[in-house]
Amino acid sequence: MEAKAFLLHFILFVFICSHNSASSRILNKPSNFLSSASLPSGNAERLIKSFNLMPQHDVNIIAKGSPDAPRLVESQFNFPETIGMRNASGGPSVQEFGHYAGYYSIPSSKSAKMFYFFFESRTNNTDPVVIWLSGGPGCSGSVALFYENGPFTISDDLSLSWNDFGWDKVSNLIYVDQPVGTGFSYTSDPSDLRQDETGVSNDLYDFLQAFFKEHPKYAKNDFYITGESYAGHYIPALASRVHSANKNNEGVPINLKGFAIGNGLTNPEIQYGAYGDYALEMKLISESDHESLKQDYVDCQSGAKQCNLNGGEACSSARDACNNIFDQIMSKIKGTNYYDVRKKCVGDLCYDFSKMETFLNQENVRKALGVGDINFVSCSTAVYDAMVDDWMINLAVKIPALVEDGINVLVYAGEYDLICNWLGNSRWVEQMNWSGQKDFGATKTVPFLVDGKEAGLMKNHGPLTFLKVHDAGHLVPMDQPKASLQMLQTWMQGKLAAQTTGVTVRP
Secondary structure, three states, X not given: OOOOOOOOOOEEEOOOOOOOOOOOOOOOOOEEOOOOOOOOHHHXXXXXXXXXXOOOOOOOEOOOOOOOOXXXXXXXXXXXXXXXXXXXXXXXXXXXXXXXXXXXXXXXXXXXXXXXXXXXXXXXXXXXXEEXXXXXXXXXXXXXXXXXXXXXXXXXXXXXXXXXXXXXXXXXXXXXXXXXXXXXXXXXXXHHOOOOHHHHHHHHHHHHHHHHHHOHXXXXXXXXXXXXXXXXXXXXXXXXXXXXXXXXXXXXOOOEEEEEXXXXXXXXXXXXXXXXXXXXXXXXXXXXXXHHHHHHHHHHHHHHHHHXXXXXHHHHHHHHHHHHHHHHHHXXXXXXXXXXXOOEOEOOEOOOOHHHHHHHOOXXXXXXXXXXXXXXXXXXXXXXXXXXXXXXXXXHHHHHHHHHOOOEEEXXXXXXXXXXXXXXXXXXXXXXXXXXXXXXXXXXXXXXXXXXXXXXXXXXXXXXXXXXXXXXXXXXXXXXXXXHHHHHHHHHOOHHHHHHHOOOOOO
């Protein structure tokens, strides 16, 4: 496998420049990010450097029958002691609870194997099963595992310690490297690289079927789908696939109770329209800039509608027109961290997630995980390129049928994220056409409290909740770990909805 000169787009979500863009236009959008095959390599290099990630390969496609291919199904793993396992606070070792890693074959593919981590709840194995999906498209779930809501964090010396606010404190937690080709997931057939959400959701459904067959004791647990950024596409698609399968008595029943989208890209037509308004509200641009962006949005909106009607080339044109809006905003605020507008990037560097790459690519760690000679691909250019026309598709249209059937939906967003800002997310939620739309719109916004203090603002009606998280950017679990854990727990228990209605919920 040859490395492509840094044409990688990291994990949150990398907005794309058009094919006709001059090199001076600004690159954007990752962590669950996006980017474009048409980007000059210099711009792509600057983008990946902003996260301090340098994957050695652009995708995990290996030769068919290669002796390097892992054959492990699943095993409990133990990181080598030389990596460092102690908790600085004197608590238990990270070895002292159930954690597993492995591969499942994907029957709907030619030869794909999907890699995952599974962490049993630190509290009770009857807790819900939660799957986390990172964005990209094409970025590994391990960024969230090590830097956001996983059971442990990674230190400068590559030692591991407990995360006091890991989501495994209230759930049995799965991180999966998907779509196939990223992280440690791999295939020997390039046709397994997915191009749309049908392919992505079918693969994830196959993965879940394999998981619950391997772990039947968890099959009756409540099940929730979570993620951030481009997972705003993945999550509704997977939820719809699971719900449909359950209705049709297909496979092992999955007890889907809800899904949560964090700072996601879900309805691009509406969300791109919010960029100018958010930037003006945050005093990032002037009134005249704002008026100019309104005119640009006319082309963006028209293109998005055509994309969702006709697909194909219309989606490429829409993406270019819409990303022009973001590019113009960034040209006014050069050096600003577009994942958290309170912050400046130091040189090329906005975040440093390099320890994760170093840790997972060490030979003894790969051996402990059973991945053989497979290299860790933090973000895959090839996976991104394969799905580039999926970007402008509206996935919010899949949600009304789910909420009508009582599937709980939480949409949350950190208030200082520009890329997937809270304003755009709140607008598509408000405009979603379902039986409770009018009542949701009339519902009062109330404080989300953590330790008696306001940590956000939220509104709820029936199964639908929207939460704006204070003092957070794109990566809410990293910026506000305690609030995000409480958010997850109270939402799964139905207590977030109770806060908005004033109903007392007994423990």
